[in-house]
Amino acid sequence: MTDVPIQMQQGTANERFRSGGPLFDLLSRGGLAIAILAVLIYGSLASPVFFTAGNFVNVLTSMAIVGIVVVGMTFVLVVGGLADLSVPATIACGAILSLALQPVIGPVPAFAAAIALAGFCGLMSGLLIGYVGINPIVATLGVGTIVLGIVQAAVGGVIVYGTNPDTAALVKSRLFGIPAIVLIFMAVAVVGHFALSRSYWGRWTIATGGNYAAAEASAVPVRAVKAGAFVITGLCAGLSGALLGLTLQSARPLVGTGYEFSAITAVVVGGVSIMGGFGSVPRAIAGLVFVQLLTNVMVLQGVRTPVQGFALGLLIAIAVALDVALRRRAGGAL
Amino acid sequence: MTVLVRLVRYRVAVILGLTLLIASLTVSGFPSVTTLGLGLDRSATIGIIAIGMTVLLIARQIDLSVGSTFALAGITAIMLQPVIGIWPAALAGVLAGAAAGAFNGLLSVVFRVNALVATLATMLIFRSVAHWLTDSQPVPGTDIMLSLALSTVHLEIFTLRSALFVGSILLLHFWLTRTVAGRNLFAVGSNADAAEASGIAPGRTVFLAFVFAGTLAGVAGVLQSLTTNTGSPVFGAELIVTVIAAVVVGGTRIEGGRGSALGTLGGVLTIAALTTAMEFQSVPAYIQQVVVGLILILLVVLDRTVRPGPRTHAAAGVPG
Numbered sequence: 001m002t003d004v005p006i007q008m009q010q011g012t013a014n015e016r017f018r019s020g021g022p023l024f025d026l027l028s029r030g031g032l033a034i035a036i037l038a039v040l041i042y043g044s045l046a047s048p049v050f051f052t053a054g055n056f057v058n059v060l061t062s063m064a065i066v067g068i069v070v071v072g073m074t075f076v077l078v079v080g081g082l083a084d085l086s087v088p089a090t091i092a093c094g095a096i097l098s099l100a101l102q103p104v105i106g107p108v109p110a111f112a113a114a115i116a117l118a119g120f121c122g123l124m125s126g127l128l129i130g131y132v133g134i135n136p137i138v139a140t141l142g143v144g145t146i147v148l149g150i151v152q153a154a155v156g157g158v159i160v161y162g163t164n165p166d167t168a169a170l171v172k173s174r175l176f177g178i179p180a181i182v183l184i185f186m187a188v189a190v191v192g193h194f195a196l197s198r199s200y201w202g203r204w205t206i207a208t209g210g211n212y213a214a215a216e217a218s219a220v221p222v223r224a225v226k227a228g229a230f231v232i233t234g235l236c237a238g239l240s241g242a243l244l245g246l247t248l249q250s251a252r253p254l255v256g257t258g259y260e261f262s263a264i265t266a267v268v269v270g271g272v273s274i275m276g277g278f279g280s281v282p283r284a285i286a287g288l289v290f291v292q293l294l295t296n297v298m299v300l301q302g303v304r305t306p307v308q309g310f311a312l313g314l315l316i317a318i319a320v321a322l323d324v325a326l327r328r329r330a331g332g333a334l
Numbered sequence: 335m336t337v338l339v340r341l342v343r344y345r346v347a348v349i350l351g352l353t354l355l356i357a358s359l360t361v362s363g364f365p366s367v368t369t370l371g372l373g374l375d376r377s378a379t380i381g382i383i384a385i386g387m388t389v390l391l392i393a394r395q396i397d398l399s400v401g402s403t404f405a406l407a408g409i410t411a412i413m414l415q416p417v418i419g420i421w422p423a424a425l426a427g428v429l430a431g432a433a434a435g436a437f438n439g440l441l442s443v444v445f446r447v448n449a450l451v452a453t454l455a456t457m458l459i460f461r462s463v464a465h466w467l468t469d470s471q472p473v474p475g476t477d478i479m480l481s482l483a484l485s486t487v488h489l490e491i492f493t494l495r496s497a498l499f500v501g502s503i504l505l506l507h508f509w510l511t512r513t514v515a516g517r518n519l520f521a522v523g524s525n526a527d528a529a530e531a532s533g534i535a536p537g538r539t540v541f542l543a544f545v546f547a548g549t550l551a552g553v554a555g556v557l558q559s560l561t562t563n564t565g566s567p568v569f570g571a572e573l574i575v576t577v578i579a580a581v582v583v584g585g586t587r588i589e590g591g592r593g594s595a596l597g598t599l600g601g602v603l604t605i606a607a608l609t610t611a612m613e614f615q616s617v618p619a620y621i622q623q624v625v626v627g628l629i630l631i632l633l634v635v636l637d638r639t640v641r642p643g644p645r646t647h648a649a650a651g652v653p654g
Contacts, residue, residue, distance in 0.1 A: 141575055142634070145623045146624050149621060152620035153618070157619075306470070307462065310463065314459060317452060321446070
């Protein structure tokens with residue numbers, strides 16, 4: 001997946017890293033923080049309900065489910081795995097199984113089994129990508145299609161309803177006014193951040209994404225690291241799906257549709273390179289916060305849904321084009 | 335081993351043959367001209383889009399926005415009907431597809447946005463524009479008889495769409511294997527730097543590939559809208575997976591530099607035959623998904639593990 005020309009270009013990037021001038025330097029490093037601040041200020045001025053605790057709790061709750069997926073997807077992009085398109089299937093796997101297995105083995109084992117199975121799906125993609133060398137787009141599309149089909153066949157292709165209202169109450173409960181689901185998201189984000197920035201595994205992940213051949217030559221287990229990123233995403237999406245299922249107390253097969261693109265959007269807007277080798281969980285979360293706040297402001301302002309989609313699409317294109325332009329100016333390529 | 339290698343090289347033909355054989359044995363009435371014509375007509379939409387996708391994948395690009403372009407072109411063709419007449423409107427629809435492709439090409443070539451991210455963004459943008467234009471409502475066309483005329487079966491097997499699909503893919507085969515421009519496309523896809531050093535302009539080639547893919551998605555969208563006499567903003571939302579599956583099953587590499595038109599024809603027909611046969615057997619849709627997914631993975635793994643011949647250019651003249 002990594003190719004020689006890009007690696008050669010990256011080799012010359014470092015010594016001229018700061019030559020883009022102070023303005024470009026500031027923009028490339030603090031651009032997202034400035035953007036978030038701008039949305040906060042505009043939102044507070046434009047809508048009286050925007051800068052309230054209630055609204056922020058709403059924003060946090062709506063970003064928690066996709067946020068858990070974002071943490072996993074960051075690993076996939078950083079390791080140079082392009083994207084995991086099986087996320088809708090693994091979310092559905094988590095949501096459907098966590099509800100469907102409740103009467104059979106009890107709520108907690110059902111929750112664990114749903115996440116484990118989603119992780120297993122991630123392992124399948126990971127083996128195909130890391131060890132067989134199949135393109136991630138094709139592998140995750142294929143595995144996603146198969147998994148979604150099997151999960152639907154297992155429950156007979158119908159909507160599954162929850163049988164244990166206590167679990168819904170638990171997920172919706174609040175600690176110090178913060179919904180439990182948000183706390184779970186924060187815990188996942190913190191673990192993900194330290195795993196990526198402070199652990200061996202994280203260093204290997206960045207090395208593999210940055211220069212596959214060099215990482216392999218330095219005895220990094222590149223195949224396992226690459227496969228691992230997809231297992232992590234599978235587990236995250238499974239957890240996300242299980243929480244979604246418990247919150248809604250119902251799960252249909254298409255429950256996860258669109259989450260893969262929302263997650264990729266957040267990670268990319270956060271400035272994580274799709275070519276791999278660069279990025280962190282806080283960056284991706286910052287991208288998610290920006291996208292969520294922007295959507296929130298647009299909703300409060302009564303902007304119609306198509307216009308919101310339009311703005312979001314334009315945002316991704318501009319964010320990435322700007323990122324590429326700034327880096328090129330700073331002497332690097334991509 | 336040589337037998338195995340040959341089987342792998344012509345794997346699409348093998349799978350297609352097996353599918354047709356099993357379907358003929360288990361589904362009564364399957365091997366009739368009517369059924370085949372029906373299957374061909376249904377695969378035409380995916381096939382026409384797959385032609386553009388084949389060219390893009392060979393050039394080492396990808397377009398996730400084809401489904402949205404498909405909807406947008408169809409809406410343009412239907413909404414302009416009362417204003418400028420049916421055929422100019424259809425042309426405008428195709429041009430809308432070309433413009434969408436040009437926008438993708440602009441992002442990818444001029445602004446250097448990775449094709450995956452760029453077309454992910456435009457997928458959202460074009461879909462939003464489609465919803466915006468139509469207020470999220472389906473739009474009816476002016477002439478309902480036209481859709482009947484378009485669905486007429488000629489020579490007992492071809493409808494307009496399926497004839498267009500088969501004709502275009504033969505043209506593409508000729509273009510890819512016999513012309514300089516086709517050869518340049520493979521060169522750009524396998525190594526853009528080397529291609530540039532040899533005097534080929536990779537940016538121009540990639541841009542034109544995007545325009546080509548957009549135009550064909552536009553053609554497919556206009557034909558779909560005219561046939562159903564409706565322009566709908568939700569058309570084509572699930573197309574992308576099937577299109578990529580069909581092209582990749584046909585042996586075209588997502589990593590660029592390798593692919594063939596006849597392979598794509600085989601891939602499209604295989605998936606069409608599979609789905610038609612399974613529907614005749616009333617296999618539930620989700621089991622159909624599992625089968626299509628398994629075949630996709632199986633063929634790609636075969637492609638990886640048993641490598642027939644040299645990596646690049648081998649597939650240019652070889653089906654599968």
